[in-house]
Amino acid sequence: MTMHDLPSFDIRHVPFSRRGAWLGVSPVVAAHRTHRLLHLVSHRTGMHAVLSLSPLVAGAAIDADVRADPASLAWHLPGGGVVRAAFEPDGAMRIRGTAGSGMILADATSELTPFTGVYLFRDPLDGSAVFTSYETGCRYRVTPVAARLDLEGAEALGAADRRVIVDGGDRDWEIAVEEFDTARPPYSTSRGFDDLVAQTRAEFAEYLDAIAPWRSERTPAAALAGYVLWASTVSAAGFLQRESVLMSKHWMDKVWSWDHCFNALALVPGLDACAWDQFMVPFDHQESSGALPDSVAHSERLYNFVKPPIHGWALQRMRRAGLRLDATRLRIAYDRLSRWTRFWLDSRRMPGNALPSYQHGNDSGWDNSTLFDRDRVVEAPDLVAFLLLQLDALVDLAAELGEDATSWRTAAELLRDAWTDRLWRDGFTARGVWSGAASKRTSLLTLIPLVASAHLDPEVVDVLAADVRRFLTPWGLATETVDSADYQPDGYWRGPIWAPSTLLIEDGLRTGGHIELANEVSARFRRLCEASGFAENFDALTGEGLRDRAYTWTAAVYLVLARDAV
Template identity: 35%
Template sequence: MFDIRQIPFSRYGSFITISPSHQEGAGGPLYLRNIRNGDDDFGEVFRLDLIWQGQTLSYKPVLEPSVLRLESGEGFAEFCITEGRVLQIRCHRVGVRLTGITGAYDYAVKLEENRWEVNHSMQEMRYMLTTLKGRIVMDAPFIEQHCEKIIADLLPADSEDEMECVIEEFTTVYQPRSYPSFEEGRTRVAEEFQAWYEKTLETPEEYSQGKNLAAYITWSCVVPPEGILPRPAMYMSKNWMTNIWSWDHCFNAMALAKNSPELAWDQFMIFFDLQDTSGMLPDFVNNRFALWNFTKPPIHGWTLRRMWGQSGYVSTEKLEEVYEPLQKWTKWWLTYQDDDLDGIPQYNHGNDSGWDNSTIFHKGTPVESPDLSSFLVLQMEVLAEIAAKLGREDEADMWMEESRDLLTRMINHFWNGEKFTAKKSGSHEVIDADSLVVYIPVILGKRLPAEILEKLVAGIKKKGFLTEYGLATELPSSSFYKEDGYWRGPIWAPTTMLIVDGLLSSGEEDLALEIARKFCAMANTSGMAENFNALTGKGLRDPAFTWTSSVFLMLGHLLTEKKDGKTINK
């Protein structure tokens, strides 16, 4: 069971979500939401209340993957999203009140004795309310262009205890149909989740609580192809981060690659489907629009290499599919993000790095940062490997040479003899910052000279980044450190995954596994939050995040493989 005050109720392949409003706080009422329209719109359609004899009741919510149950002293109501567009409700002795969160043109109209249509123009969606048992009592007076209120009470019939109702989304014309019983629908959904759970990466037994939660979050956050989304897409959350960002999707793809490779490929390719002709990838996308004001770092080559090592799904045909888009993405950074033409690409904003407010940006932008060059060194190396697999030997040689040349330029440009630094583009002024981001080049592993790698690893060990719970993104001793400072302190899943992978590549297995254990123990206790307080391990911001879930599963699986004596892929 999960806490509905933290974890939204939804299911694979649906935009229907039930959760409290984050603006009203976790103790506020629950809402039926439509999460189609991006994170600027919470998507409230109806407030949900239990009622008995015309009065609203307090209740205890109990959330399982297949059903949300609201329990009161007078009875209970259960909700199950039996299909992507279908929410079924069952009540015993009590009723459910739907209070519409309406706008200027919303209205309700009665179609049959047991059926009402609610046209929710604010959410650009229609809802058909159909009772299978019981009755609908509607209070929806029409005034000029809309109903001044829409309140639907779903009640047991007189002298009966049971009520069953269906709420179905549609956009143009409703097609009359039959529905399964509530119990049949619930059983089917439970079986679907169980099938997903069985494909979820294996983790140590002591992390079973975290695995259950991570499996539910990742399963329930997948939405169907719709609008400009060309493939099934795992949103970052169904709380309020209701988009996909163009590096978050990589971590979800990697966690799916071993046991759900087709869905993993969909996650990886969805941004390349939307790629601009220049090669740029959008910052985020939802069913309605893509944002092009920012982008995210080029970790896609690193991701792809990890994916093709997980299963045989990434065939020559798949590599052919991704080769040109990955080339264009790489060339975009080299062509359009190097204003001073020094051969070192730059970030024009913290958002482009994924580390939105990192202290390497505290003197302004553009900034040349060693993590960006590191990602591109790996991405060009991966392009060389793909080209070789495709029989394009000249291109393979070209990309490998480009990779080595950038590695040389990067070391000469950023290494000061003790550590990597970030610099202002143009002036090359060194930016004094205590951010973990300048240690991300550890992902290059033994491509780095031994003396550099040794000092890089020593910095991670000794500088104070590693707390009881994991890797802080800003040194806790820094004057810029903030407990809830986004990228100025909290522990994040993606940075943890990158560092762990780099340490494994560097032969630093013990340290890698220590960090993995700390992160998994924290997430197992504190949940799959967007990020975590580095000094207490408390979850921060959005409490139900998919890339945190995916990283937890991957690191837990790494620990399982090590415990079982399997060779760790370095």
């Protein structure tokens, strides 16, 4: 990677962090809440802004020009001074300032109660300043590497200003900030700040070269996409038993049991072990019924909903992209996918019905799609498509393992026959399990069956492909037709463009032989990301990024589509 490959980014939209760290720096302090100051934000028990970071010049707080790249964050001060921050590999943060500058690290909450807030004291062991947080359950130690620390509000209870003032006087200064549980040996380092920045730059370059060696001037957002994935990766901790890519290091700081598939796709083949780990994250929490959790975070597992079974599709795509399955992985993949598939066939089918059902829009991943307006418990065409592809994967895995695949083939035949018999009426629809009523057909979700084109008659594929154009805007695929009465520009799954639906449709068009349209869908989405970044979703008509602006599955889909287009 050359120097011009190191992407810069707007800290207002993309947090500053690094691979492995549970900390980040951002002005985004909660869902849809942005502060004028940058904050040190932890993601260990959800998103919690712990400390505000305010640069000083001659002891006075000032506004600074903030610039960021993967290796360092810099506050450029009036008069030419600068304060820079960089993360160590273990997640600790170093902050260094030039002579005449300083920094205030202040409690981001306003009051300490018996159950909430931050407490500040000076540690007798080494003289460092320690903030303890009820919200994260962790400690934040500020150690002077070369600086003087003044504490205000130390040992105060109740409402109080708690802050550490760093002043280097007429010399350059430096501090270290660590997040840990209860105790840790006093901080020490032999690595200089500039060496740390150089090391981080080299680590990111190696990562980017592994996942996007094909990048060029034709893929101008590839380096930033790589950073979004790299910086959203956390080390194993809490419920996350292996290194994991969070959806975001803003407020969507979890792994949902379908987003991980898209992130895994972007990591293969260059980071084979990382891709496998990312694919397996929710399977570490598979319950006895075979169900996967809806989501997993550091301190939370949710089972009240599930996510769609796209895992067979994802595994097959990962293998085509170069994922290696040795004997151990092969057995694990077969056993876990078998149990996940049996969950849908055994626990989500009404007795006597051939088709399984979603119990809420959340199960589909399309939480508020208009497909669920009439009925929430529905037999949905996309669910059948995913299960058919998962059954295909199980048949292939069984053959490699020497297992009998008869039951999987039989299940696929029953699903395929009922799929078109029950849900096809010159187009796919969902049906209420209890009412039998057909759903609305203005949602892109009704076209997701394209992903299983190999299981559809060519005439059906042609009808679905032609219908794709009803959803295609200059920026990509709207999730609700823009002429629908239910269309909303910022309506979540009722209008905006999303990354996962784009890739699934693009893949289905390509495998179904509609190459030119697939290329068009891919090109428009890539152009959208290059113009508007990696938002959670996008206004289908203007291309504006909406909601969380540093979403990993958006970055991942950009990388997958760009890789395929090279």
